[in-house]
Amino acid sequence: MAEEHKNIDAVTGTATTGHEWDGLRELNTPLPRWWLWLFYITIVWSVGYWIVYPAWPLLTNSTQGVFGYHTRTALLEDLDALKQQRGPMMDKLASASLAEIVADPSLLDFARAQGRVAFADNCAPCHGAGGGGAKGYPNLNDDEWLWGGKLSDVEQTIRYGARAGDNKGRAGSMPAFGRDNILKPNEISAVADFVRSLSNLSTEPGVDLGLGKKVYADNCALCHGPDGKGNREMGAPNLTDKIWFYSSDKATIVQGIENGRGAVMPAWGGRLSEPTIKALTVYVHTFGGGEK
Amino acid sequence: MTAHATMSLEQPAPGAPALANLVKEAELGGEPPEDDIPLYAPRRKIYPQSVQGTFRNIKWAVLVVTLGIYYLLPFVRWDRGPNAPSQAILIDFPNRRFYFFFIELWPQEIYYLTGLLILAAIVLFLMNAVAGRIWCGYLCPQTVWTDLFFAIERFVEGDRREHMQRDVRKWTAGTYARKGLKHVLWLMVAWWTGGAWVLYFSDAPTLVKDLATGQAPLIAYAWIGILTVTTYSLAGHMREQVCLYMCPWPRIQAALTDEYALNVTYRYDRGEPRCSVKKGEQLRSQGQPVGDCIDCLQCVHVCPTGVDIRGGANLGCIQCGLCIDACDAIMSKLGRPTRLIAYDTDLNIKQRTEGKQPFYKLVRMRTALYAGIIVVVGGIMLYTLATRDSEGISVIHDRNPMYVRLSDGALRNGYTIRIVNKRLKYRDFIVSVDGLPSTLVDFVGLPPRADGRQLITVGPDQTKEVRVVVTDYSATPPPPSTSILFKLIDIDSGETAEMRDHFFGPG
Numbered sequence: 175m176a177e178e179h180k181n182i183d184a185v186t187g188t189a190t191t192g193h194e195w196d197g198l199r200e201l202n203t204p205l206p207r208w209w210l211w212l213f214y215i216t217i218v219w220s221v222g223y224w225i226v227y228p229a230w231p232l233l234t235n236s237t238q239g240v241f242g243y244h245t246r247t248a249l250l251e252d253l254d255a256l257k258q259q260r261g262p263m264m265d266k267l268a269s270a271s272l273a274e275i276v277a278d279p280s281l282l283d284f285a286r287a288q289g290r291v292a293f294a295d296n297c298a299p300c301h302g303a304g305g306g307g308a309k310g311y312p313n314l315n316d317d318e319w320l321w322g323g324k325l326s327d328v329e330q331t332i333r334y335g336a337r338a339g340d341n342k343g344r345a346g347s348m349p350a351f352g353r354d355n356i357l358k359p360n361e362i363s364a365v366a367d368f369v370r371s372l373s374n375l376s377t378e379p380g381v382d383l384g385l386g387k388k389v390y391a392d393n394c395a396l397c398h399g400p401d402g403k404g405n406r407e408m409g410a411p412n413l414t415d416k417i418w419f420y421s422s423d424k425a426t427i428v429q430g431i432e433n434g435r436g437a438v439m440p441a442w443g444g445r446l447s448e449p450t451i452k453a454l455t456v457y458v459h460t461f462g463g464g465e466k
Numbered sequence: 467m468t469a470h471a472t473m474s475l476e477q478p479a480p481g482a483p484a485l486a487n488l489v490k491e492a493e494l495g496g497e498p499p500e501d502d503i504p505l506y507a508p509r510r511k512i513y514p515q516s517v518q519g520t521f522r523n524i525k526w527a528v529l530v531v532t533l534g535i536y537y538l539l540p541f542v543r544w545d546r547g548p549n550a551p552s553q554a555i556l557i558d559f560p561n562r563r564f565y566f567f568f569i570e571l572w573p574q575e576i577y578y579l580t581g582l583l584i585l586a587a588i589v590l591f592l593m594n595a596v597a598g599r600i601w602c603g604y605l606c607p608q609t610v611w612t613d614l615f616f617a618i619e620r621f622v623e624g625d626r627r628e629h630m631q632r633d634v635r636k637w638t639a640g641t642y643a644r645k646g647l648k649h650v651l652w653l654m655v656a657w658w659t660g661g662a663w664v665l666y667f668s669d670a671p672t673l674v675k676d677l678a679t680g681q682a683p684l685i686a687y688a689w690i691g692i693l694t695v696t697t698y699s700l701a702g703h704m705r706e707q708v709c710l711y712m713c714p715w716p717r718i719q720a721a722l723t724d725e726y727a728l729n730v731t732y733r734y735d736r737g738e739p740r741c742s743v744k745k746g747e748q749l750r751s752q753g754q755p756v757g758d759c760i761d762c763l764q765c766v767h768v769c770p771t772g773v774d775i776r777g778g779a780n781l782g783c784i785q786c787g788l789c790i791d792a793c794d795a796i797m798s799k800l801g802r803p804t805r806l807i808a809y810d811t812d813l814n815i816k817q818r819t820e821g822k823q824p825f826y827k828l829v830r831m832r833t834a835l836y837a838g839i840i841v842v843v844g845g846i847m848l849y850t851l852a853t854r855d856s857e858g859i860s861v862i863h864d865r866n867p868m869y870v871r872l873s874d875g876a877l878r879n880g881y882t883i884r885i886v887n888k889r890l891k892y893r894d895f896i897v898s899v900d901g902l903p904s905t906l907v908d909f910v911g912l913p914p915r916a917d918g919r920q921l922i923t924v925g926p927d928q929t930k931e932v933r934v935v936v937t938d939y940s941a942t943p944p945p946p947s948t949s950i951l952f953k954l955i956d957i958d959s960g961e962t963a964e965m966r967d968h969f970f971g972p973g
Contacts, residue, residue, distance in 0.1 A: 186504055282911045286933070304880070306867030315870040315880065415873035460910045462870065462880055462935035 267449040272325040275456050282456065289457025292450045296442065297458075305461050309420055310437050315461040318417040320344075320409045323465035327406075329455040335441030336409060343441055346397065346408035352432030357389065365389040366427040372402040372414045375422060511633075512706060512772040514616055515626035515764075519791025528604045529613055537658065540665035544568075549890040549926040557667050563927070569851065570927075572888065581847040585840060592836035594719055596828065597809060598729040602715065603786035608708050609770075611659070611701035615652055616770065622648040626767055652702045653694065660693030706771035709784055716781055726827045730785045731810040732765075732776040735819045740776075743800065758802050765789035765807060775807055858886035859897065859954040861967045869970045877944065877971045878937040885932065885954060886963075887924035894957050895922045897934070901950035902969055904939040921957070936969060944971045 181190045183201060190199045224230065227239040238244075257264070263284045267275065275281050294303065300311045307313030312320060321331050321344045336344035351357040357365070367377040368386025377383065391400070397410035404412035411419050420426050420435070442451060458464075542554035544567055551558065556565040564571040571578060593600045602609060623629045623644050632641050664686045665673055676682035677690075700708055709716065723729075737759035741749065746756045759776065766774045768789060773782040775789050787809070794804040814824035864880035872878055887893045896919050899907045910933040912920040924930045938944055947968045954963040 186506075276911065279911060283931075286911075302866045304864050304866035306870075313867060313870060315867055315878070316872055318873045412873065416871055416875040417873050460933060462878060462908070462910070462933075463872075 264449055267452060270452075272329060272452060272455060275452065276325070276459070282460075285453045285456040286460060288450065288453035289455075292446065292454050293457055296446065297454070300439075305458060312419060313417075314458050315463050316417055317463045317465075318412060318415060319463070319465065320406065320411055320419070322406045323459075323463060325455060325459055325464070328458055328464070329451065331439065332451055332454055332458075333441065333443040335443075336439040337436055338438055338441045340441040340443070344409055344439075346410065347436035348397075348410075348430060348434045350432065350434035351393065353434070357393065357431065361385065361389045362428055362431045363424075365394065366424050366431060369394075369402070369413050369427055370422070370424060373416065373422075378424070509707065510772060512770065513626040513630050513767075514770045514772075514788075515767040515792075516620055517768040517788050517791045517795070519788075519794055521787030522791050525604060525613060525786060525788070529610050532605070532607075532610055533614065537662045540662065540670035546570075547890050551669060553669055555666060556669075559667060570888070572886075575854070578847060578851070581843055584843050585847075588836050588839045588843070590715075591722060592833060592840065594722055595724070595727055595830070595833045595836060597785075598723065598727050599716070599719055599783070599785040602709065602719075602784035603730075606784075608700060608713070609784060609786065611655075611697060612705050612770065614655060615701040615705075618651045618655070619648055622651065649702075653698055656694040656697035656702070657690065659697045660690035663693050664689050706782070706784075709771060710782055720781070724830070724832065725813050726811060726830055728809040728811060728826075729779055730775060730783060730787055730790065730807060731812065731815065732759075732778070732807050733805075733810060733815055733818075734776070735815045737776070737806050758797065758806050760796070760800070762796055764792040764796055768792040779812070855961070855963055856888040857893070857895070857954060857956060857961055857963050858888075859952055859963050859965045860884045860886075861952050861965045863967055863970070869972070871972075872937065876937050876939050877969075878935055879969050881934045881936065881952075881967065883932050883934055883952060883965075884929050885922055885924050886929045888927065890926045892926060893924055895924065896920070896955050896957055897922065897932075898953045898955070899934075899936055899950055900953060901948060902936070902938050902940065902944065906937045906939065908935050908937075909933070910935065938969065938971075944969060946971060 181192050181199070182188070183190050183199065186201060189202045191202045193200060224237070225239065226241045227243055228236050229239065230237040263281070266281055267285055267288070270278070270281060275285050293301075293305070297305070301307055301314055302311075305314035307315075312318075317323070319327065321327055321336065330342070331344055334340040334343035337347060349356065352359070352362055363378075364382050364386035366386075367381045368383055368390050371377050371383060371386075390398075390402075394402075397405055397408045398413055399405055399410075402413040404410045411417075419437075420430060442454075446454070539555055540553065543552050544554040544565075545552050546565070550563075550570070551565060553565065554567050556563075558565065562573045590601055619629070623632065632644070635641075661677070664677075668686070673682055673686065677686060704712075734757075736757065738757040739755065740757050740759035740761045743760050746760065749756050763774075765776065766772070766789075768791070769775070769783075770786065770788065771782045771784055773780050775783060790805065790807045790809075793807045797804045797806055810824070811826075814826075817824045860883065862882045862884075864882075868879075870878040870880070883897065885895055885897075887895075897907075897909070899905060909920040909922065912922060912932065914920050922930060922932055936950070947970055950967055950969050952965045952967060954965075956962070
C-alpha cells in the first residue's frame, strides 16, 4: 500500500486499519517483527523436531525419528548408569556373608539403605512402613520371632517364606480345634483362659483352669511346649510373654482355637535378587529386635 | 518534595511541546489540551560526552575496584587443609557448602543469607537517606558495566560529537568497522563477565583450564552464554532504559527519601536566570539580575541517562555527579565559583533564597534508625557466627511403629539420629539419652568399646546417620509421651550439642 493511502491517526501518528465503526477506528499495530520471526523460527524448529524425534502417530506405531531417541531406552540408560555407580558396593554386598556385612560399617550403611527401599517396595504392605506389623502380620521390631531372629533365620524366612508351599519354607499351622470337632466349646473356653493365665492375664471368674490345663497338655503342648514357651520349628508362638500375634483378649484366642491360624508369607527367593535379600535381612535385623 | 520537582521522564526539548508544561497546565486547572497526548515516549539515543573531574575519578576508582574484585576474586586462594577446597570464595553446589575465606557455611545456615539481605536492604536505605541514589550512581552493577561499555564505545566510535556525526552521516565501511569492533569488544567483556561468574562455583584455575580445553560441564558454558547475553544487552543496548523502566529501586527510593537527603541539585537560586555569557554581560550592564548558568548544556551532554538536572529532582537521574564535573569545568573556565550543580537539597536552596544559612542534617530519625538496625542485625550475625557450634545432632523418631512392646513387657522406641561434624577432621562422639529412669540405648551396628560405650566416628566436614533403639525397663510403664534429651559429646574436646525428642508408650 502506498504511503499516501494510509489513514494516519492524528493523535498517535499511527496508521489505522481503514475500517470505521460508528466513528471508531482501529489503530493498525501489527505484531512486532521480532515476535513474528521468533514465531516462524518455532515453526521451522518443530519441523526439525518431527524428523529427529518420535512424533507422528501411525496406525500401529509412530514415526521413530532419526535420532533413535526413546524415553524407555533413556530410562534404561539412566538405570544402567545408576547400577554402574552402585556396582562396587553391590559386588561387595553380593560376595560378603551376612556376618561380614554387619561387621563392616560402610557395608552395613549401604545394605540398610538398599534394604529400606526394598522393604518399602515389597514388605511394607503387610508389615507396615517401619515393620511395625498389624494384626496377623508380625511386628519385626520386637524381640519375639516366630521362626527365629538370627540373621540366618531371618534370611531363610524371607527367601522361602512361610506356609507358601516352598519345600524349604517355614511350615506348621494351628489346627482348627473347634471347626474340626477336636475340642468342645467348654474345653476351648477353658483352654483360652488357661492360655491367658500363662502370661498372668485375668481369667473369667469360676472358670475351670484345671480343665484348661489338661486340654492344653493334651492338644497344645506338642507345638507350644509344655510350659507354653512356643516352638520356632513349627512357628508356634510363645504364649507366656507380653507379645500377642493377634490379640490377647479371650474372644480372639477362642477364635484362633476354633478356626486355627496359618498366616502366609510369600517366598521371595526367586523374585528378589540375592543382594536385595541380604540387604533386606540386615535391614529387618537392625530394626532393633535382631538376635545374635 | 517540592513543587520544583517534575517527575517527567522526558525532558522538555527546546521548541517541542513540553510534557511538563502540559502537565502543569492540567494541574493548574487550565483548559485541558485539545487532544490526548501520546502515552508512549520513544527512546532517544544518548551519546554521553566524556568528562573529567572529582566525581568521574570516584566513578573510575569504584569501577576498577568493583570489577577487579568481581573478575579476580575467584583466583584468590585460602588454605583450609587437605579436607576442603582452597578457594577463598566458593559456592560448592555438589557438596552443598559455601566457603568465604575463614567461614564455611552449611545449607542449614542459609539464614545468614537472610541476614545479609536485610543488611543489604537497610544499607541501601541508609545510603538513600544520606545521599540519595548513591547506589545507582556509583555502585550498581548496571551503572558500573554500562560505564565500562560507554568507555569502550567512546574509545572506538569517538566522543559524543564525533560519534553523533558519524551516525547521521552516510555510513562508510569505516563506520561499520568501528561499530563491529565495538560490539566485538562489548561481547568480549560480556563473555568474560559470564566467565568470571561460573568461577565462583568451581575451582577457578581448574575450570579455566577445562573451559579452554572444552572439558568443562555443559552447565558452565550455558551460564557463560546466559550472562554474556544479559551483560551485552543490559549494559550495551538497554542501558538507561533499565534504570527508567525495569528497576524497582527508583520508585521505592522516591517513596523512602525525605527533604534532607543530599541529591544532585542544580542551585537555581544561583543559576537563574540563565543566559549566554554575552547576553549576561549586556543584562548585567543594564543592572538586571543574571544567573551563573550559561545554558551550555554540558550537564545534559555528559548525563548517562540524558536528564537535564536543571529541571529539578528527576526520576531519570541516577545521581552519578558527572554533571557536577561538567559544570565545574565550565565555571572554572569562566572564573565563576564551582558547584553550581552539587550534592545539596532543595531546602537549602530555599534557605539561601531567603538569605538564611544552609544546613545539613545528617543525623535524623531515619538515618539513626537505619544505622541502629544495621548495628543490631550485624551484631546478631557476628555473635551467632562467632558462637556457632561445630557439631550438631538431629533426631527423627520412627513413624511406624511408634513404640514396640518387648516379650518381657519393656517398651522400646526407635530413632534415626544424624550427627554433624563441621570441623575438617575426624571426630569421635558419644551420645547419651536422658529423661527416662531405666534405659538401654543401642546404636545399631556400632561395636562397643572396652568401657562399653559405643563411639560414633564422623568424617571431616561430614554427617553420619545412626539408628538408635532406646529400651525402657522401668517397673511402672512410662506415660504416653516422655520428653527425652539426646546429648552429643565430643570425647576429645568435650563440646556438646543437644536435641529433644519423645519416648512414646501406650500410656
